[in-house]
Amino acid sequence: MNLNELAPNIQQRSTPDLIAEALREAILRGIFQEGQSLRQDEIATQFGVSRIPVREALKQLEAEGLVTLHLNRGAIVSVLTIAEAQEICEIRSALEVKAMQLAIPKLTQADLEKATVILAATDQATDAGTLAKLNWEFHGTLYATAERPRLLTMIKTLHVNIDRYVRVQMVQMNYQEHSQKEHYQLLDACQKRDTKAAIRLLKRHIDTAGEQLVAYLQQKAKT
Numbered sequence: 085m086n087l088n089e090l091a092p093n094i095q096q097r098s099t100p101d102l103i104a105e106a107l108r109e110a111i112l113r114g115i116f117q118e119g120q121s122l123r124q125d126e127i128a129t130q131f132g133v134s135r136i137p138v139r140e141a142l143k144q145l146e147a148e149g150l151v152t153l154h155l156n157r158g159a160i161v162s163v164l165t166i167a168e169a170q171e172i173c174e175i176r177s178a179l180e181v182k183a184m185q186l187a188i189p190k191l192t193q194a195d196l197e198k199a200t201v202i203l204a205a206t207d208q209a210t211d212a213g214t215l216a217k218l219n220w221e222f223h224g225t226l227y228a229t230a231e232r233p234r235l236l237t238m239i240k241t242l243h244v245n246i247d248r249y250v251r252v253q254m255v256q257m258n259y260q261e262h263s264q265k266e267h268y269q270l271l272d273a274c275q276k277r278d279t280k281a282a283i284r285l286l287k288r289h290i291d292t293a294g295e296q297l298v299a300y301l302q303q304k305a306k307t
Contacts, residue, residue, distance in 0.1 A: 112247050226270075
C-alpha cells in the first residue's frame, strides 16, 4: 500500500509530520499490526526521502505510544498490555473529568451545536476509523473551552494510544450504540450546564469503555 495515500493535506506539513501521519493511520487501521517491524529504509523509499525524517517521525509515534524503538531491532509497532490499557483508561478518567469540569461554564451555544452536528454524523457513520475520529472530535469539542492546551494534548495522546483497540471494540463488541447513547446523555447535561451530572456521566462512560477494553484484551490473550 502507498503510505502517501494515508497522509492527506500534504501542503504546509513538514516531512516528518507527513510521514508520522501516514504511519499513524496505517497503525490505527491495522495495516501495520502490533509487534510488526517498521523498516526505516523501506519507508524512506516509499516517501522518496532519507532516513532522517523517517527517524523523526518514528520518534513522534514513540511519544504517542504507538511505536517502540529498540537499539538493535529498530522500530516495532507497540503492543498494548492489559495493565497498560487499564492504566490509560484510569488516567483518561481523571484528566477528562477535570477538563469537563473546567469547560462546562465556558461552553457556548456554538460549541454545543458543533457537538450536536458531530453526534448526528456519528449516527450515520459505519466505518470504524470514521467513528473513532468522530468520537475524539465530540469529546475534544466539549473539552476545548477548558483552555488548558497541555491538558488537552495529554488527553488526545491517550486517545491515540488506544484508538486502534477502540476501533475493534466498536465493531466486534457492538459497543457503538451504547457509547452513542451515553454521548447524547452527556451532551444534554452540558446543555443544561449540569456539571455534576456531566462529570458523573463522563466518568461512567470512560470507566465502562475501559472495563470492556480490558475484558477484550484478556479474552484476546487467551486465544
